[in-house]
Amino acid sequence: MRYxxxxxxxxxxxxxxxxxxxxxxxxVFKFRTFIEAMWFVTRVxxxxxxxxxxxxxxxxxxTVQLNLxxxxxxxxxxxxxxxxxxxxxxxx
Numbered sequence: 886m887r888y889x890x891x892x893x894x895x896x897x898x899x900x901x902x903x904x905x906x907x908x909x910x911x912x913v914f915k916f917r918t919f920i921e922a923m924w925f926v927t928r929v930x931x932x933x934x935x936x937x938x939x940x941x942x943x944x945x946x947x948t949v950q951l952n953l954x955x956x957x958x959x960x961x962x963x964x965x966x967x968x969x970x971x972x973x974x975x976x977x
Contacts, residue, residue, distance in 0.1 A: 888961050896966040903969055909954040910965055914976065916947045925949055925975065932971045938964045940972075 888896065893910075897903055903912045916922040926942060926949055933939045941952040953969055955962040 888963065888966075893961055900966070900969050900973060908960050909952045910961065910969060911950060911952040912969070912972075914949045914951070916949070919946050922947050922949050928975050929972055932975065933968060936964070936968050936971065938968050940968065 893905060897905060897910065900910075900912075903910050914922075914925060916925060922944060926944060929940065929942070929949075929951065938953075938955070943950040943952075951972065953965040954960065955964050
């Protein structure tokens with residue numbers, strides 16, 4: 886399902902710290918060490934693979950930025966918000 890502005894805003898309210906930029910949602914995660922950041926990325930990769938939906942990942946030492954969009958749709962969809970929710974559960 887494709888999401889319009891109203892739906893996007895409603896979904897973002899459910900996700901702590903996620904922001905909208907253009908046709909993506911993104912969030913920066915900060916960890917104590919590089920190893921913790923890499924462990925998080927490994928868990929995100931497993932969840933993404935199981936969901937068959939993959940984020941863009943930027944790693945800078947102890948900081949990980951995740952960007953989500955549905956590339957084949959050219960916009961945000963339900964897939965992005967579902968994966969963001971699963972990712973959030975990894976850090977709780």
